[in-house]
Amino acid sequence: DKVHAPVVILGTGLAGYGLAKEFRKYDQDTPLVLITSDDGRSYSKPMLSTGYTKNLSTDDLAQMDAGSMGRMLKASVWTMTKVAEIDTANQLIKVGDAQTAVHYSSLVLALGADVIRPPIEGDALDKVYSVNDLLDYDDFRTAMSKNEARKICLIGGGLIGCEYTNDLINGGFETETVDPLGYCLPTLLPEPAGKAVQAALEAKGAKFHFGPLVTAVNEANGGVIVSLDNGETIEADLVVSAVGVRPRIDLAQASGIETNRGVVTNRLLQTSAPNVYALGDCAEVSGHVLVYVAPLMAQARALAKTLTGEPTEVSYPAMPVTIKTPACPVTVAPPPRDVAGDWSFEIDGPNVKGEFRDAAGTLLGFALTGEATRHKMALQKELPAIMP
């Protein structure tokens, strides 16, 4: 029956496990079930792009296995289990082959985001990796040693592409990174800041191709040859694709739950279906899709209270993003889309301090590189909250 049914959380990433930990601070007794399509090991996803810098094996990255997590959380954790369908009218989910049905009192979607796969042709697509979770990481590390890889071509010069570029350089590998836009982190940073990151990575040996798209990856000499739409080619041993992520909305969509860019929720994290909530990378909270750790922690704290009887709206302070490019550290708080204002810069070699202000002089965003990252706290204090 629905009343004594467990709280069910789908997903055991930082959002799913983070919520379970918060929930247990207020409620030790309600049965809790976590269901994941992976092996349920807990790990810090941001660490994936520091693996060569810190020399971390998959086991080093994994903090606890599903069994230990279950004991710690007084929860039952079902691994390698894909949820195929949600029956929102009867408050049950259908698991695996849809033979098993589980009732929920509340259901939480913490399904994360999928990597976007760019349209690429060729006969070596099996050598194109994306590293978006712990199992991917293991596959990639295995392929790197099996192929005795020395040189990697990266598709995408955004946050993930630049972090992996820096990490692979730190690991002693050669890199060539391709992005159709004009400089590093082009969707997050204004040009002078992006150019500073580019220069710092180039000084460490990274190569960049800005402007072209990758069109094909084919076998060549035991490695691959990557073709660009400007006629250039890049030889490499393996390819890493990092062109962005997109919230996993398919399960919600197929179950008649409202979706847009993400699973649509209000500030209580409620979806359009009764007693179904969403948080983390899969959620679009009051119009915001923010695929970072700070927002999901704020969501987990609020939702844990809501689920234990104290309805609590999530609010977001200013949340600057730190990018793990040690060659040139970056902290950025991008201005909201569609706001009027102008960037101004103080530039001292690799150290760029960019401030985005409106006509009245109100700070709406900033971008800091190199030693200018020391201004983070002062500027963060001056920034308006994202969702007060």
Ligand code: FAD
């Ligand atoms: P995920 O961790 O992706 O978890 C999704 C879960 O859902 C998984 O357990 C999966 O198995 C499960 N699942 C999916 N579909 C189903 C299904 N149908 N049935 C059952 N289970 C399912 N953010 C920062 O703030 N700072 C950083 O420095 C930073 N660095 C990053 C570096 C890298 C390389 C990457 C990839 C991301 C980085 N991020 C960073 C983003 C941050 O890691 C994510 O925002 C966060 O980890 C998302 O957590 P999540 O729990 O929402 O999703």
